[in-house]
Amino acid sequence: MEIYQYTNKGQRKENQDYTVYKVLPSGDSIFIVADGMGGYSYGDVASHVVGDSIASFVEANIDKYEPQTLLENAIKGANEALMQKRLLLNVRKMGTVVSVAMIKGGELYVTWLGDSRVYLFNGDDMVFKTEDHSLLNEIKTKRPLSASTIERYAGVVTKCIMGDDDLGEIPVKVIPITKGETIVLCTDGFHKEMDIQWALNYNTALKETLDAKSNYASDNYSFIKVAI
Template structure:
């Protein structure tokens, strides 16, 4: 059972006039008992990107709370229905605000299930699973440069500085046809893995090499501050993230909330009870034997 051990978050302006990124839970409000995390980046150049990202975070959360009665329901159909729910609220906002019809946002979503992590994304915000500094899962950007890389037209290194690197091919938007939200499920989760959801602004300065440095130091300290050191006043774009250090409890029960204490597992309780029983039995046997031998010598 993957659960958060530590949670780090950023939702920063960068060198922009307004912050079009949104995260859920809102910055400073995440608890170790949370299962749903989102990072969205309102599309620059389109009107009301900051509104689109905020509505996406808020209404995906509402949709999950109202409809996910069992994690077995979480699949592509559930996500598509969630998209319809969010777009309905986009339409309501657009009907009341002139010039908002082009608003859109990227999406990254992660839900911690009992035996896996369900992830969904649309656009060039990214999801990573990082183990010992190495990336073991990475979402594929829905962007022009990524398409060029896959076709062999440019190299991954050339994509980093390509003049059209910010052009995306999918986003969550009110206009039809709707972009497809891509999904995946991560089953190989180990203690001390890191799950990272981030907007592309963070990736301007936090490269895979930087990730390895930050996440493999013997004393990582406050990772929020360390990520800030790489990004503050250095990025062109807003930069946001959820970075979650995980522990896999293998379905052992936990107490969730602000205290985040882990209970003793049932297997450990059974083992403890067995030892207590053996000790009591041993004491009884010793008493019986002592009584027998005392009676024998007194004859």
């Protein structure tokens, strides 16, 4: 298994994205990409708290729960950790979206809240992609999206972790995986402004290309690539 991480703040003043992963002695592994919500306080802190909490919970409890329950409890624990941090900092609102991929027993387990994504590729063919928890996705199930609607609600998410009592349903998907496939987790700054193929085929030359994109990227952009 080969693992690559990339993050860039783009034209933003600070980087509120966070990527973290752990490969456990058992061979199981957990990968997290979190994107702090810039409209609230301490977005960078929120993404780090949530990412580290999920990684640590999975590492400590990998054999204590069924995989789906493990991820659900990891998300709940991260929400509690963010609540404690929010109270400590004495701020009303902190938040982050998050995408999580766990490899265990030859299967891929995915959970996410918001518009950071998880992709699975077999070669160049996309096998799986998470659907964004966004207001635009909800609206388009009811009516066509107008240009004004897209402009007005772009970036508005309907699920996230905010350290409060209302997490709602935590989705968990289970996908069979085989050797040779590739997992990509990325923030919306990447999948909206960059070519997903740059993450899929990431190498030293593409790093230079991605670095150069920071001159005009309107958002932080980050990913983790896992070549199985």
